[in-house]
Amino acid sequence: MSDCDALVIGGGVSGLTAAAYLARAGLRVIVAEVRNKLGGACESIPFGESFHAPLTQTLYALDPRMVKELKLNLKFAVRDMALAGLRADGKHIVFSRDGAARSIAVHSQADAKAWKRFRRELFSLARDMRALWWEEGTLSVSHERLEPFRRLSAAAFLDSWFESDALKATLAFDATETGLSLFEPGSALPLLWRASQEMCGLQGAVAAFAGGPQSLVQALLEATKVDIRTGASVSRILIAGGAVAGAELVSGETITAPIVISSAARRRTLNELLPTGAIGFARADSMDRALAQTGTAKVVLALSALPMFGGVPTTGRFVLAERLESYAAAHSAARAGRLPDELILEATTPTAADSSLAPIGQHLLIASVRPVPLAMNDETKARLAVKVIAAFTRHVPGMHVVASEVLTPEEISSRYGAQDSKMNIAQTLASWDERLRTPISGLMLCGENVVCGRAGRIAAAMAIRDKT
Amino acid sequence: MSLRATPFHARAAAANRGNDWLARNGVTLARVYDDANEEALAARFRCALTDISWRWRVMLEGPRVVEFLGRLVTRDVSQLVPGEALKALWLSDGGGVRGVGAIARYGKETFLLISAASDSGWIARAASRFDVGIREIGEGGLALIGPHAGAILQAAGIDFTLEPLALRKTFWRGLDVTLSRFGEHGGYEIWCDADDGLVVWDRLMRAGAPFGLQPVGTQAMDILDLEAGIARPIRDYAPARDGDAKTPTPKSLGLEKLIDASHEAFNGHGAYLAMQETRTLLGLELDSVALAPFTPLWYNGQIVGHTLTSLYSPALRRAIALAQIEIFASRPGTQLAVTLSPSAENPAFCNVTARGTGLPFLPAPLQP
Numbered sequence: 001m002s003d004c005d006a007l008v009i010g011g012g013v014s015g016l017t018a019a020a021y022l023a024r025a026g027l028r029v030i031v032a033e034v035r036n037k038l039g040g041a042c043e044s045i046p047f048g049e050s051f052h053a054p055l056t057q058t059l060y061a062l063d064p065r066m067v068k069e070l071k072l073n074l075k076f077a078v079r080d081m082a083l084a085g086l087r088a089d090g091k092h093i094v095f096s097r098d099g100a101a102r103s104i105a106v107h108s109q110a111d112a113k114a115w116k117r118f119r120r121e122l123f124s125l126a127r128d129m130r131a132l133w134w135e136e137g138t139l140s141v142s143h144e145r146l147e148p149f150r151r152l153s154a155a156a157f158l159d160s161w162f163e164s165d166a167l168k169a170t171l172a173f174d175a176t177e178t179g180l181s182l183f184e185p186g187s188a189l190p191l192l193w194r195a196s197q198e199m200c201g202l203q204g205a206v207a208a209f210a211g212g213p214q215s216l217v218q219a220l221l222e223a224t225k226v227d228i229r230t231g232a233s234v235s236r237i238l239i240a241g242g243a244v245a246g247a248e249l250v251s252g253e254t255i256t257a258p259i260v261i262s263s264a265a266r267r268r269t270l271n272e273l274l275p276t277g278a279i280g281f282a283r284a285d286s287m288d289r290a291l292a293q294t295g296t297a298k299v300v301l302a303l304s305a306l307p308m309f310g311g312v313p314t315t316g317r318f319v320l321a322e323r324l325e326s327y328a329a330a331h332s333a334a335r336a337g338r339l340p341d342e343l344i345l346e347a348t349t350p351t352a353a354d355s356s357l358a359p360i361g362q363h364l365l366i367a368s369v370r371p372v373p374l375a376m377n378d379e380t381k382a383r384l385a386v387k388v389i390a391a392f393t394r395h396v397p398g399m400h401v402v403a404s405e406v407l408t409p410e411e412i413s414s415r416y417g418a419q420d421s422k423m424n425i426a427q428t429l430a431s432w433d434e435r436l437r438t439p440i441s442g443l444m445l446c447g448e449n450v451v452c453g454r455a456g457r458i459a460a461a462m463a464i465r466d467k468t
Numbered sequence: 469m470s471l472r473a474t475p476f477h478a479r480a481a482a483a484n485r486g487n488d489w490l491a492r493n494g495v496t497l498a499r500v501y502d503d504a505n506e507e508a509l510a511a512r513f514r515c516a517l518t519d520i521s522w523r524w525r526v527m528l529e530g531p532r533v534v535e536f537l538g539r540l541v542t543r544d545v546s547q548l549v550p551g552e553a554l555k556a557l558w559l560s561d562g563g564g565v566r567g568v569g570a571i572a573r574y575g576k577e578t579f580l581l582i583s584a585a586s587d588s589g590w591i592a593r594a595a596s597r598f599d600v601g602i603r604e605i606g607e608g609g610l611a612l613i614g615p616h617a618g619a620i621l622q623a624a625g626i627d628f629t630l631e632p633l634a635l636r637k638t639f640w641r642g643l644d645v646t647l648s649r650f651g652e653h654g655g656y657e658i659w660c661d662a663d664d665g666l667v668v669w670d671r672l673m674r675a676g677a678p679f680g681l682q683p684v685g686t687q688a689m690d691i692l693d694l695e696a697g698i699a700r701p702i703r704d705y706a707p708a709r710d711g712d713a714k715t716p717t718p719k720s721l722g723l724e725k726l727i728d729a730s731h732e733a734f735n736g737h738g739a740y741l742a743m744q745e746t747r748t749l750l751g752l753e754l755d756s757v758a759l760a761p762f763t764p765l766w767y768n769g770q771i772v773g774h775t776l777t778s779l780y781s782p783a784l785r786r787a788i789a790l791a792q793i794e795i796f797a798s799r800p801g802t803q804l805a806v807t808l809s810p811s812a813e814n815p816a817f818c819n820v821t822a823r824g825t826g827l828p829f830l831p832a833p834l835q836p
Contacts, residue, residue: 280735280736281561281590281597
């Protein structure tokens with residue numbers, strides 16, 4: 001008799017969702033979370049008293065079916081964040097759902113005309129991709145139209161539509177999340193992927209929860225009653241006869257289970273937790289080659305007043321990037337271990353819509369800076385904070401920074417278990433089977449390419465179906 | 469720039485009357501010293517000395533070396549005691565044969581892998597996952613093959629009592645050498661420091677003179693290999709080099725006996741079990757002296773496979789070949805037809821009959 005019917009590694013959104021669905025199917029589930037807190041990337045960054053600085057400021061891919069089926073009680077602070085590009089010349093560009101063309105026309109009449117066609121084309125391509133990402137088993141849909149995107153870079157894709165730097169550089173930021181350079185073949189796919197997701201029923205929307213992303217974790221915990229063990233660090237996954245048999249914890253305790261669903265990153269699960277070489281030497285090598293060489297740093301600033309950027313809604317997200325070429329320069333600097341001269345970042349002021357995140361009268365500005373080197377020493381971290389502050393005080397001269405905190409990509413991945421691999425372009429157009437199954441029978445993944453919760457729901461469904 | 473030669477090159481050059489050379493694994497070797505058929509017969513019925521320094525050898529060392537080899541090769545090495553060896557394959561993730569070789573245990577945490585073809589990239593990358601050190605060995609090696617091999621070693625002053633698939637380090641009148649029996653032909657191998665190569669060659673040739681010992685080239689050894697039914701990498705098949713390759717399959721090369729299917733940890737195990745190979749390795753005796761390498765095989769009016777290497781066997785006095793053939797046509801004694809390509813002697817296509825034969829064609833040279 002096993003200790004449980006299914007073991008879930010990791011108590012982030014994906015892991016908890018998988019656990020919830022397994023428990024709904026009547027399985028005895030244990031969740032092993034390495035930290036003493038649940039939530040993973042949805043946790044708050046420790047930052048002063050009575051501040052709640054969410055590590056993940058924006059959500060763009062919450063699975064609506066999961067919200068419905070698990071009856072999650074969620075409140076949104078912002079339902080459709082506008083994307084804005086902050087420009088050095090003060091001519092900020094705002095991509096709101098309705099008024100984008102007017103803002104674009106300031107930079108280029110031609111682009112303003114192309115915008116509507118671009119949106120239509122992008123969303124239409126994205127709908128083709130939804131077949132691959134939304135539900136399990138809808139693979140009969142042809143994705144021939146997407147095939148050329150395997151070789152298309154985000155830079156070439158945007159160049160083919162637009163002429164103005166303001167527009168291209170702002171839109172391009174979303175493509176860099178995956179660790180790919182904008183000039184790498186296939187880097188246009190992440191843009192489609194983003195567009196194929198939706199929040200609150202709006203395609204391509206970006207939202208924020210009231211109370212920060214931690215409230216999603218709370219809602220999940222209320223919706224599901226499973227055995228959750230915090231401080232339980234899995235040291236290795238056990239195999240017997242080619243199938244998964246459970247896991248051993250650092251404490252020496254063993255948890256036997258015929259199903260193991262890991263929300264740890266693919267490479268960590270397959271190359272580090274499984275016995276060395278268990279998945280095949282060639283596969284292990286190809287995963288090691290896909291290690292990201294650059295990452296995203298978080299810079300949190302506590303401010304005494306809400307910063308206002310002329311004409312830009314404060315509940316939006318602000319991208320700072322002058323030209324597409326700035327991305328190339330930043331990428332090569334970051335790969336070489338240097339801080340880029342011109343930082344590229346996305347920032348939000350979550351307190352604009354949700355005052356519960358900071359003491360009264362104070363505000364938070366959180367910047368995701370990428371690409372940056374994976375590791376930074378204290379001196380570089382301090383320099384990064386200074387550069388981020390300087391970038392914003394240019395737009396808001398009187399901005400008063402009360403406190404600041406920097407998290408390097410390495411710190412984020414070691415503390416919160418974020419993934420350390422580049423997005424695998426082949427996986428973007430793969431089936432769920434390829435994304436979630438492993439060569440070890442009974443072992444599933446649900447932590448890669450986090451589509452908030454959906455990977456967990458589908459991994460659980462596959463595991464249950466395999467068992468019966 | 470000088471020739472990439474083995475430690476025995478000076479002696480080989482002196483003995484190579486036809487000046488007939490080839491390169492194998494990057495080193496120059498005598499292909500034929502005088503007459504390949506005569507050399508092959510000498511190895512079978514008297515005694516022959518051949519340079520095997522071209523074989524790829526790596527020393528694997530580290531606390532996790534047993535775990536590593538357990539993953540790498542198709543048989544369990546953990547039961548070997550120092551001085552023992554076994555033969556095994558290593559497969560790609562897809563189950564294709566990447567290599568075949570002997571794995572010998574030198575010590576608790578030290579093993580030697582010896583193979584006919586190098587696969588250093590794959591093995592080095594895999595070894596690094598287990599923190600296993602890998603070091604290529606460049607010492608010289610000579611094989612003594614034939615019924616008198618033991619007697620010659622005794623005459624030369626080396627204790628030759630050694631089981632097959634075993635090795636022993638020994639001190640031989642001032643030289644440190646290793647005596648092993650990894651070869652397929654029942655003989656002995658002597659491994660020595662490169663600087664001692666010529667001394668070892670001279671001592672063996674002197675001790676072997678009363679027995680008619682002669683150096684033989686790679687062509688004669690190929691004949692012996694073929695008579696023993698061994699498919700060799702490069703010569704007979706291209707080893708899997710892509711990590712996911714599914715071919716060549718172990719069964720199509722007659723190598724499945726080197727796989728212990730109950731040893732389930734090895735790379736490619738799942739893919740190997742799932743394989744549905746319909747071909748197997750068969751010997752062919754041709755009713756001709758003309759050779760038929762890499763030629764289609766006919767059976768009841770359909771093509772059922774093809775030949776691999778084909779050579780003239782002086783012991784059987786006919787051309788023989790290895791063949792990959794559908795299992796239903798692989799029963800020994802089956803009559804098959806081979807189409808010979810035009811040659812200078814016979815400038816037209818012609819069909820000859822061939823008979824399927826169990827492998828090996830001939831047993832290894834006898835040891836008295």
